Amino acid sequence: MSDTMQGAGTAAGxxxxxxxxxxxxxxSATALVDLLGAEKVNGDTPVWKKGMSEWQPLRATDLAIHLQDAPPPVASSEINNGLVWTIALAPIPYTFLAAYRDLQLVQFPYENHTxxxxxxxxxxxxxxxxxxxxDERQLKRAGYANNWLTVSGILLAPAYLFLxxxxxxxxxxxxxxxxxxxVIGTILIGTDR
Incomplete structure (x- = not known):
């Protein structure tokens, strides 16, 4: 199996x-089905072969018959957004935590605040x-598996929210x-100093 496109001439299959x-x-179609079984590709992965005018999700091609074991993802309107809004509102308590830290630094300037x-x-x-x-686990159960969501969720919350x-x-x-x-929390904490 090759990682990159080999030249301009490709066979129909x-x-x-x-x-x-x-x-x-x-x-080959067999190799792509193997990648599907190994979860390297999924129904939403854009695929193309000679004769197709543009990239299409795998589920819109004749390879979709290999997806029958898994139902399509749940409609996004049906997914509970409670956790994601908790994440969105999380900077509020963090602002209070930072304010408490600053208060401790001012009240007890000679103590160790490590x-x-x-x-x-x-x-x-x-x-x-x-x-x-x-939240990402909830999305996986709903059929929206994505490794980038996992990575961004661990590293940076706003990136996760946008992805x-x-x-x-x-x-x-x-x-x-x-x-x-x-931004509001940062400005408020910055003006307290």
């Missing part, structure tokens, strides 16, 4: 798919990661709310 903005292939400084960084990072991973909205074809209101609350 050779398939290509996209991964991270790159063309992968050519693959733990509270560390907590004001670690608590938001861990809570965001846990909430994002719980989630894109994956579910929703307007990313919750991403905008997170950013707005983070």
């Amino acid at each position: 050779e398939w290509f798919f996209t991964e991270n903005g790159q063309r992968k292939g050519p693959f 733990y509270i400084k560390l907590a004001t960084f670690l608590v938001p990072a861990v809570v965001n990661a846990v909430l994002c991973l719980l 989630r909205a894109k994956r579910l074809k929703q307007t990313p209101y919750y991403g905008f709310v997170w950013i707005a609350l983070f």
Whole structure:
């Protein structure tokens, strides 16, 4: 199996798919079905073969018969957005945590504040990661598996929120709310110093 497109001439039965903005292939239909079984591709993966005018999701091609074991993803309007809104509103308690840290620094300037400084960084990072991973698990159960969601959920909550909205074809209101609350919290904490 090849990772990149081999030349301009392709046989009629050779398939290509996209991964991270790159063309992968050519693959035989059997090899593509094997990749489907290994969960390297899924029904939403854009595929193409000679004779097709444009890339199409695998589920819209004749390879879709191999997807019969799994139902299509749940409609995005049916997915519970409670966790994602909790993530979006999370900067509010983080602002209070940072304000408490600053208050401790002012009231007790000669004490060691290493733990509270560390907590004001670690608590938001861990809570965001846990909430994002719980929401991402919910999305997987609904049929929206995506490794980029997992990675972004662990590393950066706003990236997760925007990728989630894109994956579910929703307007990313919750991403905008997170950013707005983070900016407001940063400004409020910055003016207290």
